[in-house]
Every structure is written in C-alpha cells, then in structure tokens.
Amino acid sequence: MKNKMGISQIALLVLLTLLAFVFLLPFYFITINSVKTFSEIMKSPAALPSSLQLKNYEIAIRQVSFFRMLFNSLVITIGSVGGMVLLGSPAAWKLVRVPSKISAVFFTIYVAAMVIPFQSVMVPLVKVASEGNLLDNRLGLILIYWGFGQPFTVFLYHGFIKGVPYELEESARLDGCNDFTMFHAIVFPLLKTITVTVIILQTLWVWNDFLLPSLILYAKDLQTIPLSINRFFGQYKNQWDKALPILVLGILPIVLFFLSLQRFMIKGIAEGAVKG
Amino acid sequence: MKQQNRINRMNGSYWVATLPGFLVFLCVVLIPFFIGFGYSFTAWNGIGKHAAFIGLENYKDVLTDDPKAIASIFFTARFTISVVIISNLLGFFLALGITALKRGQGPLRVVFFLPNVIGGLILGFIWRFLLINGLPAVGEFLHIELISSPWLGDASTAFWGTVIVYVWKTAGYLMVIYIAALLSIDQNLFDAAHIDGARALSILFRIKIPLIMPAITVCLFLMLSWAFKLFDVIFSLTGGGPFGATESFALNIYNEAFLYNNYGYASAKAVVFTLLVALLTLLQVKATKSREVQA
Incomplete structure (x- = not known):
C-alpha cells in the first residue's frame, strides 16, 4: 500500500493541529508580552511586540535571584527523589519477597496513607518539623519529602516487582549471594522501567510543589521556583511587565526537561497508570 | 513458594x-x-501552650455554623464533577484522534501533554494574565462579548475559568493513558471487524470502549482525587474569589489554619475532608471491582 493520505486523514490532522495551537496559546501570550512595556501590554496584548524590552528579563532575573531559586529547586528535587528511590525500592522488594503478616501490614498502611490529603497533616507537621529542627532548612524539607513520597514509591515498585520472576534471585541465593549484593547487583537493574516512572512522577510533584515548601522554608535565599514566584506576585500584583518574564523563566527549566526527555516521560506516565 | x-x-x-x-x-x-x-477536639489557636478540649464542638460548627465551609464543599463537588467529565472526554477524544493519525502523532502528543508538566501555582498566574488581559483583548478585537468580559470578576465565569484552566492542565495526562490503552488493543480485532463490515462508530462502542474500560476507571479515579484536592491553581488564579465563589475545600482549610490561625477548628475540617476523600475512594474501589467481574 502506498502511504497516501486520505481526505479524512488530512481533516483530522488539521483539526488536531488547530487544537494544538489553542493549547499553546497561553505560552504564546506570556512569551510575547514578556518583552513589551507595561503600556503596550495593556493596549495590545495580542499583538507582536513593537520593540524587544529584554531589559524586563534583566530586571526579573535580578529581582527574584533566578539562579539562586533554580539551584534550590534542583537540590531539593534531586535530594528528595533520589532518597525516595533509595528508601522505597528495597522496602518494596522485601515486602513482595517476604510474604508475612508484617509485610501485609506495612503495605496496607502505605495504601491507606495515599488517601490522606495534605491538609489534614499540615498543621501538626509544622510543629513536628520545628521540634525536629527541620524548619527553614533544605535538608529538613528533603527528609519530609522522603516520608511523603514513601507510600506511592513503595506502591509503584510493589506492583512491578510482583511481575518480576523469582528464579534469578533463587539461583543467586543458592550461589551464596547476600541480600545487599543481591539487591544492588541483580534486582535493582531489573527495576529500571519502574524506576524511570518513579523518578518522573515524583520529580514533577516535588519540582512543582508549593504548599509543603511554603510551610517549611521562609528564608529568602532558600526559596524554590514556585515559592519565589508566589512571593514576587505578592509584591507586584498585576504589574505584568515585571511578572511575565518571571513566569516565562519559571516554566523554562521544567519545559526543557520535558522536551528533552518527552519519550521517556510519556512512556513512564502510561506505565505508572497501568500499575496505579 | x-x-x-x-x-x-x-x-x-x-x-x-x-x-x-x-x-x-x-x-x-x-x-x-x-x-x-x-x-480537632480542641480550640487551639497556635499561640497558647495548652489547647482547651472542647469535644465535638468543632465538628458541630463545621456542619451547622459555617456557611463558607459548606459553600466551599459544594464548589469542590461542582468543580470535581465538571472537570472529571470534561477532561476525560477531551483526553479520550484526543487519544482517539491521535491514534487514528498516520503521521504527526509524536509532536501533537507532546503539545497536548505540555501544560501538565507545569506546576499548578504557576499555571494559575499564567491564566490570571490571560483571563484578565489576554482574552478580553482578543474578544474585543473579534467582537465576541463572551470572551471580552472580565472572567475572574464574576462568580459564574470565574467558576468556568477555573474549570478551563484545570482541563487544560489535565486532559493531556489522561490522553497519554488512553493512547497507551488504545494501542494495546489487538489489531486483528479491527481487521476482523472491518471484514465483517463494521462501521467506525460500532467499532468505537463495541470494541474500543469495552476493551479500555480499565483505563477509563484509572482516569476517572485520577481526576476525581486530583480535582477534589484542588489547591494551588485556585490559590494563584482567583485566591478563592470573587467573594469566596471559587474557594475549594482545601483552600478553605488552609485559610482557616494559616490566615485565621484557628488550628483546632481547621483540624476538624481536615478530618471531615479526609473522611470525604476516603469515602470517594471506597466507592471508586467498589465500582471498579464490580465492573471487573462483569468484564
């Protein structure tokens, strides 16, 4: 068969492409207006800029200390998600491979905990965090993320490990392999697919999270991207020539991350949903 | 074993x-x-060392003496129902369209998914600009009154504003799940159906939809639990306004705790919130189980 496009194919493609442009409209609006003067934004927000006010960006980068907040977001996300994988994967492995009552209790608690909304933990959490010296401290926040990430991480790994054949571990065991070597040399490499899913889903959460870090970090030089943006908007409400460049800069890192890894991300999310 | x-x-x-x-x-x-x-059984305000025990007083207040909390629960319910339906329909049709395409699948998938990687707080601020300045200008230009009205200033348009923003954020995520489900259907089934002379519509209702039922359940459940706990999009888009018209229950609890410092009372609301979420989850699990038996 020749690769000829029928009329219905073309119509469908045109329709979906139009829809895609509608989806991109918000990005178009904030980007073109981020390089206009304030009066131009107000007068003609839909038009292309008459001159490029790159100065807006200069001011924006300085005012929110962009590189500082980028660094904070990176440290907190990497530390949090890395820890979730390290704590969650061996736990899920043991819970699957040792079918005891205690394992069942652990797993049930984790599944039940996924229902708890953050609002019913947040008030006492601040108190517990202040008593544990976790407030206003990046490491403290990372530790808290480990706890909040544990149920879902274990849940995802648990579902995956149930489908991993046991023979390999059995023969390694007969060869005298200990648990530690077994996990990091044999089991963990088999979990690559689900590890990618865990990393993607938890990264999207931690990177974009606002409420939890807003309760833990106060100092100006510890702010993550969402915190910084919120603080900035509190000051410059509706001064769009100042605010829009910040928004563009704020979404840039995660959008670039997504575009460069989109194949893995889309696959990872489909994978996570099947297991979830 | x-x-x-x-x-x-x-x-x-x-x-x-x-x-x-x-x-x-x-x-x-x-x-x-x-x-x-x-x-939740105390009148603690966060300042005093000891919180006075007041029994079920807080719970009584939530249910009988707090019209704002009740209104926020109703807003949350209305919002959740709207978003679950619209976002799933859009996500499903996008998936149907994209899987039917012979080329251009990749880039379209990326575009529709893109809004999802951006955090709710920033999305809210982006759409504030669009709804306050961007769309009204386009509406005036095109002489469409519906678009040119200030969306966030009016209770009913503000509601639909939040729905649009949230659908825009989530439809692509559901689409990805639906695409994976549609692609996992055995192609031979379609070939057989074509040979039997089945029309596109009956293939959709007799083959596609029944076979992706598990994905539909997952997507309904995901949207339900996300929408019900909605916080940061509202926080940045409307702040709950105008006059509390778009205050979600999660935001109501947040304000009670950190704006008014009624920690004890906020905790009681949070317990009610947890119970509601647990109830929804149980219903969901039950519905899933019965459907799986059928299938």
Whole structure:
C-alpha cells in the first residue's frame, strides 16, 4: 500500500493541529508580552511586540535571584527523589519477597496513607518539623519529602516487582549471594522501567510543589521556583511587565526537561497508570 | 513458594530494607496525622501552650455554623464533577484522534501533554494574565462579548475559568493513558471487524470502549482525587474569589489554619475532608471491582 493520505486523514490532522495551537496559546501570550512595556501590554496584548524590552528579563532575573531559586529547586528535587528511590525500592522488594503478616501490614498502611490529603497533616507537621529542627532548612524539607513520597514509591515498585520472576534471585541465593549484593547487583537493574516512572512522577510533584515548601522554608535565599514566584506576585500584583518574564523563566527549566526527555516521560506516565 | 519462604525470612536485612523509609514516613505523615486528629477536639489557636478540649464542638460548627465551609464543599463537588467529565472526554477524544493519525502523532502528543508538566501555582498566574488581559483583548478585537468580559470578576465565569484552566492542565495526562490503552488493543480485532463490515462508530462502542474500560476507571479515579484536592491553581488564579465563589475545600482549610490561625477548628475540617476523600475512594474501589467481574 502506498502511504497516501486520505481526505479524512488530512481533516483530522488539521483539526488536531488547530487544537494544538489553542493549547499553546497561553505560552504564546506570556512569551510575547514578556518583552513589551507595561503600556503596550495593556493596549495590545495580542499583538507582536513593537520593540524587544529584554531589559524586563534583566530586571526579573535580578529581582527574584533566578539562579539562586533554580539551584534550590534542583537540590531539593534531586535530594528528595533520589532518597525516595533509595528508601522505597528495597522496602518494596522485601515486602513482595517476604510474604508475612508484617509485610501485609506495612503495605496496607502505605495504601491507606495515599488517601490522606495534605491538609489534614499540615498543621501538626509544622510543629513536628520545628521540634525536629527541620524548619527553614533544605535538608529538613528533603527528609519530609522522603516520608511523603514513601507510600506511592513503595506502591509503584510493589506492583512491578510482583511481575518480576523469582528464579534469578533463587539461583543467586543458592550461589551464596547476600541480600545487599543481591539487591544492588541483580534486582535493582531489573527495576529500571519502574524506576524511570518513579523518578518522573515524583520529580514533577516535588519540582512543582508549593504548599509543603511554603510551610517549611521562609528564608529568602532558600526559596524554590514556585515559592519565589508566589512571593514576587505578592509584591507586584498585576504589574505584568515585571511578572511575565518571571513566569516565562519559571516554566523554562521544567519545559526543557520535558522536551528533552518527552519519550521517556510519556512512556513512564502510561506505565505508572497501568500499575496505579 | 515454600522454598521462597525458607530463604526469604524476616531476618536483619528485612528490617534494614523496610524500616528506614517507614520511620521517616511515620514521623512526618502518620504521627502528624494523629496529632491533627487530636487537635480537632480542641480550640487551639497556635499561640497558647495548652489547647482547651472542647469535644465535638468543632465538628458541630463545621456542619451547622459555617456557611463558607459548606459553600466551599459544594464548589469542590461542582468543580470535581465538571472537570472529571470534561477532561476525560477531551483526553479520550484526543487519544482517539491521535491514534487514528498516520503521521504527526509524536509532536501533537507532546503539545497536548505540555501544560501538565507545569506546576499548578504557576499555571494559575499564567491564566490570571490571560483571563484578565489576554482574552478580553482578543474578544474585543473579534467582537465576541463572551470572551471580552472580565472572567475572574464574576462568580459564574470565574467558576468556568477555573474549570478551563484545570482541563487544560489535565486532559493531556489522561490522553497519554488512553493512547497507551488504545494501542494495546489487538489489531486483528479491527481487521476482523472491518471484514465483517463494521462501521467506525460500532467499532468505537463495541470494541474500543469495552476493551479500555480499565483505563477509563484509572482516569476517572485520577481526576476525581486530583480535582477534589484542588489547591494551588485556585490559590494563584482567583485566591478563592470573587467573594469566596471559587474557594475549594482545601483552600478553605488552609485559610482557616494559616490566615485565621484557628488550628483546632481547621483540624476538624481536615478530618471531615479526609473522611470525604476516603469515602470517594471506597466507592471508586467498589465500582471498579464490580465492573471487573462483569468484564
């Protein structure tokens, strides 16, 4: 068969492409207006800029200390998600491979905990965090993320490990392999697919999270991207020539991350949903 | 199985693997959760050292003496229902369209998914600009009154504003799940249906939809639990306004705790919130089970 496009194919493609442009409209609006003067934004927000006010960006980068907040977001996300994988994967492995009552209790608690909304933990959490010296401290926040990430991480790994054949571990065991070597040399490499899913889903959460870090970090030089943006908007409400460049800069890192890894991300999310 | 039991015992390494994560989880999630449950029976305002025990007073107030909380629950319900339906329909049709395409699938998938990677807080601010300045200008230009009105200033348009923003954020995520489900259907089924002369519509209703029922359940459940807990999009888009018209229950609890410092009362609301979420989850699990038996 020749690769000829029928009329219905073309119509469908045109329709979906139009829809895609509608989806991109918000990005178009904030980007073109981020390089206009304030009066131009107000007068003609839909038009292309008459001159490029790159100065807006200069001011924006300085005012929110962009590189500082980028660094904070990176440290907190990497530390949090890395820890979730390290704590969650061996736990899920043991819970699957040792079918005891205690394992069942652990797993049930984790599944039940996924229902708890953050609002019913947040008030006492601040108190517990202040008593544990976790407030206003990046490491403290990372530790808290480990706890909040544990149920879902274990849940995802648990579902995956149930489908991993046991023979390999059995023969390694007969060869005298200990648990530690077994996990990091044999089991963990088999979990690559689900590890990618865990990393993607938890990264999207931690990177974009606002409420939890807003309760833990106060100092100006510890702010993550969402915190910084919120603080900035509190000051410059509706001064769009100042605010829009910040928004563009704020979404840039995660959008670039997504575009460069989109194949893995889309696959990872489909994978996570099947297991979830 | 027997052999597995013999080798895999609850020895030292079992605890090394499972305990560290559990202890962190215990300290930052479980213990605060139960402390919060305790607070819900007090009049604690966060300042005094000792909180006065007032029994079920807080719960009585939530249910009988707090029209704003009740209104926020109704807003949340209305919002959740709208978003679950619209976002799933859009996500499903996008998936149907994209899987039917012979080329251009990749870039379209990326575009529709893109809004999802951006955090709710920033999305809210982006759409504030669009709804306050961007769309009204386009509406004036095109002489469409519906678009040119200031969306966030009016209760009913503000509601639909939040729905649009949230659908825009989530439809692409659901689309990805639906695409994966549609692609996993055995192609031979379609070929057989074509040979039997089946029309596109009956292929959709007799083959596609029944076979992706598990994905539909997952997507309904995902949207339900996300929408019901909606916080940051509202926080940045409308702040709950105008006059509390778009205040979600999650935002109402947040304000009670951190704006008015009524920690005890906020904790009682949070317990009600947890119960509602748990109830929804149970209904969901039940519905899923009965459907799986059918299939």
